[in-house]
Amino acid sequence: MNQVIGKSVNRKDGRAKVTGEATYGAEHQIQGLVHGYLVTATIAKGSIRTIDTQKAEATPGVIAVFTHKNPPKVFKPTNNWMTSKIYEARLPLSDNTIHYAGQIVGLVVADTFERARDAAQQIQIEYETQPVEVNAQQANYQKAKSMFGEDMEYVAGEFETGDFSAVDTATVEATYTTEVEIHAPMEPHALVAHWENNDSVTIYEPTQWVKGSQRTYAELVGLPPERVRIVSPYIGGGFGCKAFPWPHGILCVTAAKEIKRPLKVVVSRRQMTANTGHRSHTEQTIRLAANKEGKLSAIEHTAKSCTSPVDVFTEPCTGITPVMYTTPNMKLKQELAVLNVGTPTFMRAPGENPGMFALESAMDELAWELNIDPIELRLRNETKEHQRKKLPFSAKHFAECLTTGAEKFGWSDRQMQPRSQQQGDLLVGWGMASATFPALRSSVEAKVRLLDDGTAHVLTAGNDMGTGAYTVIAMTAAETLGLPVENIRVELGDSMLPNGGLAGGSQMTASLTPAVLAACQSVLETAQAQNAQEAFAKLRESGRAAYEATASSAPGEEGKKFAFNSWGAHFCEVTVDEEIARLRITRWVSVMNIGRVLNSKTAASQIRGGVIMGIGQALMEECHLDPTTGYPVVYDLATYHFPAHADIPRIEVSFVGEPDLDFNPMGVRGCGEIGITGVAAAVTNAVYHATGKRIRSLPITPDKLL
């Protein structure tokens, strides 16, 4: 495996994207297409007393107005993870209650976008309002279940009978908070629904889960899945918010059927601040007890997050705790409160990200407390097994991430005391934090065709949301067939293709490339050839047009023997101009252990993207809500800040470790999410080193540095 695998290969879809040839959801042009504009609630709790649509209906170009009084016909989906899944559980326009500001209360359809938007403004709504609950600090928290309904509480060792004081005395106890972050992918949520004859529909919508989306929409419109086609060749960023149909999608598809025209709905940036998912506010308390050598005797981790009144999503912050550091006594607890906000959802490393902010901050605090180097502290507490699953980790090279990173960064030159490093008038701080993310994979299929023109096609309903999936799939096929990458054509993102699984949980590459490998081997077997050239020769001799094979790949018994995680370490340098509260990140080194690296270029890009997103979380991302109405007061990408180029230093990424062949035949573990974990802690740890000031609540906006 080393013709192309592991090399730096340009994206196969790069040219199509930069030339505009790549067609995204809202760009599909269909004869007779009309436009829907969403009407959204301006209060966060209460009900609609009256809704007057007459004026809107009478405006030129308007085709239909849907409200809770005349919702388009929709079937109740089973809404469980195996069959169908909608976000959120309440169907749009199902009654007149308002649960959060920005909730969809109507859809106006007109011949042009501008006319639909204008008519939406003409709708008069009178509300019965109730006091809102949008303050996470004052919310009423209850013991939480996970979004899969599982109990999240865990106790081990002496915690089974006692509380912390009975177990040990805490060396570090601190509370950390993160702010609401909204999904802001470059491509907004948008779709086109095109019905034919009332009994089949094509939906052009960016989705991270083509087959899941197909099954879900099929249930919603009361058709068998094969009558619903999902087309999603490109996704302009998903990060977790494009995994399941949201209310606007359900409305678009069902309304299109009623009006008997192809319909497009685009969610505006303003609307996306409220109704297509966000990462909840979190508050986490960590207590650590350790002896003078830094050996942990107890970890207690309590996490609070919030959900909407209409669905349950618990940000699973404590999942990483049993994975990172070994201790005989452990207690994990999660609590959830209901606020009048839209439904929170998966956002790059859901749970792992805020969880690692808290845990890695606390570990840094412990290192200072005990006067131990933070890298050394982590090495002393590394766990060889997953403490909850009681299984050893496979191909774990966490320690190597730490030591390699330290060397690349020059950590040994660090002046130990806070405020001891200076550069002119600037304080300089160095910080580090660990990274981890579970390795997941699911059952998928891929089809490979060898054609008489000397090319190979790989087909599967997986997708590429900008991660590089097209390219690693082509590389896997190229390697196995003995062809140049240019001779491989990859087709993704169409529900007509074999099941390609979910692009989520960092599992697309780990799921798909083993299936591609198997399909390539199988097609060569069919052709009775050693490689593609031989197969092509046979095609020419026989006059056949193609050889074709489909293969699947699924997790097996390995999960009973091992626990699978990826590992990493981040190192960063910050400068702080204390007088004017100006913080800059000036250097970044990340070392990752992700099993086999298929494409060194796109893998490093994934890590960089994660680091950049993490820097956004650390320094600036926050969605404030108006305390009275509960409406977000960020309204576009000029008011919701994420990093600009000037915020980002050079990010040096490298990889360690060997292929994890216990995990899958390709030895890959995936790298979409691990890059963001630990980033915010590395930054706050560096800020502490620079200034002596411990920031426990993100983001570190200038006011927090005064």
Added chain:
Amino acid sequence: MKNFTYVRANSIEDAVSRATSDRQAMFIAGGTNLVDRLKVFLDEPSQLVDVSRLEMKQIERTNTGSLKIGALVTNTALANHIEVRRNYPLLSRAVLAGASQQIRNMATVGGNLMQRTRCPYYYDTAFPCNKRQQNTGCPATTGMNRTHAILGASESCVATNPSDMSVALAAIDAVVEVEGVQGKREIPLIDFHRLPGNNPERDTNLEPGELITAVILPPLSFSQSGVYLKLRDRASYAFALVSVATALEVAGDKIKTARVALGGVAHKPWRAMEAEEFLIGKAANKSNFEQAAEIALQDAQPLAHNGFKVELSKRAIRRALAVSAQGGGLA
């Protein structure tokens, strides 16, 4: 839908007469602010009078030694103009601290002076707003007001003026040249924008129908000491939380003239006159700068979430003055 007509003005007189006879008409120049506002129903003009092709694109020296900048000079052209860079470096830096290169390529001097607040409550018609519609209320006073005014606000409006360019112009003592049906007149920049009082719907003292034709920069012998310091939530492409423009004329060991203007803190670019007066005749040292900063903010009235701006402003003033005292440059 409220449709509007679009016309290209063929002369300044034409533009002015259209906008005077039709009170619902609006000028459009680069469109970088107005088009955004139209899209979210903040303005509903009857006609757009496109002034962008008029002959107001020159930067020229006047016989009094001033620099006259046409209202249609783009932000990019202004910031990069050799005379501006040489003689008014703080203006060049202020303009470059704003928006993005693409936006600055389109944005004009006139449009920049007239850009409206970025208050989120003003921007979303779901909220009431006195600036949008008189006497409907100001949810920002009791809502999220981290970015709002700490100086010169009123009960009816706590919005801030977002322009960086205007802060530098305030420090330079620039003059705005405008033309109406009655003819031309000149308004000192510091009187051009208004405090909200009971009429927050009016941002400026421009009369209906009047067109900005130029901005005049008087000669400033000590402009090399100019500093523009912008503090914000990200390193670039964000409006100021607080910004400050300073310049100092020092003779011997005494300050002869001082200029201190603040941005992001009020409904208009804020000249800290009392702080300037305090500095005159004093030594250019840290403790005097500290006192000047205290004086500049002595009337500050922070809201629930923007108290930090008071301290941040003081520190920004101290820093900018210190850099000015060393001869100017980047702060």
